[in-house]
Amino acid sequence: MITGKRKKLLNVNSLRVHYPVTGGIFFPKETGRVRAVDGISFDIAPGETFSLVGESGSGKSTVAKSIVGLLGNMYGDVEFDGTNISTCSSNELMNIRRQIGFVFQDPYGSLNPRMRVGDIIGEPLKVHKLYGEDEDFRKKINDLLNIVGLNPNFAERFPHEFSGGQRQRISIARAIATNPDLVILDEPVSALDVSIQAQVLNLLIDLQDKFNVAYLFISHDLSVVRHISDRVGVMYMGKIIELGKTDEIFFNPYHPYTKALLSAIPEPDPDVELKRERIILSGELPGYLNPPSGCHFHPRCPISTPDCSNLRPEIKNIHKSNHFVACIKVEGY
């Protein structure tokens, strides 16, 4: 759907992740479905940063996990470098996982407390049989620690000896250990203090310049996303409702949800804060078991019409500008 002649590293086409909800104790029967991800499509070019933003429960992390094949109940096509993840053999999947790094949100929960930092970073190298236990292996780990700005002596220490920012650097070193083409960053800076957050974001920007790695960046913090991304997709209830170049999304948003999301972020400047137009949404994210009919956003939407509760808008390229929106109220849709 989102086309173009450009080279693609990752191509996601109408990806769906549905969880069945069962009732009955002895003979479980499917009584409903939670459509955590409901038909989303996007692609990532080599060396590009693509961001998914949305509130909690919008399905961002589910997308990330299903790309590396960590979830069942997955339908649709995910192609990485020409190989379809859902149909390929386990050998091929192993090969793909070598080319995709993953950084998780929680720097405390994602590092094994009983392993030394050197072993944590070296584990992907051993799993993929790239290095044996020898001098080269230790040299590689020292290099990796240097790249992420840590002292090579830290290889002998344990995770609890490090602060949140340093732990996230360890996670990043582990993610880039196998020279991946794509690194999935699931809220990598959400748990960090502002000054440390800036350090980690700068490290990510530097790594991209150095290794031409592509990022799938997942975050709920729009100001961080604006700093790091080339293109942005905005998710609401398992669907991408707007997708386009970063500047397009931030300065020329079409979808009312994107507008509300942007206006809800407090800007760190009291004068700007006073002058900003503010759209405050009523209500909260509706339940997934009984999603609203038509456009899922219509009960909270400030400009909804009766049509919105009947028609389910598909995401469309409007004005042929590679700016995609799913809203019937947008001019040109």
Added chain:
Amino acid sequence: MAKTTRTTKKEKDEILSEALDLDTDGFGKSAASSEVVLDLKDLQTHFTTRWGTVKAVDGVSYNVKRGETLGVVGESGSGKSVSALSIMRLVPSPPGEIVSGEVILNGRDLLKLSEKEMTSVRGGEISMILQDPMQALNPVFTIENQVGEAIKIHQGLRGKVLVDKVVDSLKKVRIPAPDTRAKDYPHQLSGGMRQRVVGAIGISSAPSVIIADEPTTSLDVTIQAAYLRLLRQIQQEEGVGIIFITHDFGIVAKMCDRVAVMYAGRIVELSDVRTIFNSPLHEYTKALIESVPKLEEKTGRLPQIEGQPPLLHNLPPGDAFAPRSPLEFTEEDASIRPELCEVEPGHWVQLCRSSVQNFDKYKHLIGNAA
């Protein structure tokens, strides 16, 4: 030249005052008065650990006026939450101990009260809104039970009157259908609604001061916006002083009248919100504001603060920020323990050569401070 700058400044003020008038959704207009309700004087809270004494709060003074929001910002470990817990006398002891200082609320020093008297102050004259509403509420009691508990203890109400008062409190925090919602359990409510219930408990006894410790960290941005607006509206209706602890400068810009910036257990700068953002003096404040990614500005590398926050059990004797400061100074400059001085009316800065540019301009103020 001078004239043009003056007019542009005047224009800017006009735009601002216009914005204040237009501001109908409850932000912007400040309800602050000049009456001080809570006065913190040289508070010191230390923890004894096996690595030595940790000075989590090391001589902090600030006050809160009626109807005012004082923002307390800083990174984790800067002592912002411990100073709030010390006000409530909720610091676990041992290992914690309030070593010295005064906490004066409506003329009484809270640190001198007996434990029984303090119980009536907590949740009565001062209440607290915590970060995680799921942990703050008991999962096995109904909302009515939990909001009612605070009212029963502090106002001694029973029966029908109590239920009415509970519904009334829930109404104040704009919970839809409060009389049916009161019968619900916490898990039946969403995160934003739960945080409103915690707010209802907080305001139920008409406190003078509310301490809000990162109340919106666990909420989504759209829910956060609605919650902050509500908090500001309640403040205007009740005239309560709020101590707002946060690390988010966006929220500070939106909510606060004055801001105290904390680093390593001490206040490094304290001023009204506009001065903090437009003309900060301390290097830490400057760097902290610059390192926040902004929506309006582009992009690429962010200015970053080098180094790590200091370890509190091993603080340098003088200026704690000196190892991370970009300024030029000698070791001797950094070893002098800096003092918080009033450089302009209402603008307090911790003065030392290692963290303040143009230090010589303010040098004469040191020693004069009260």
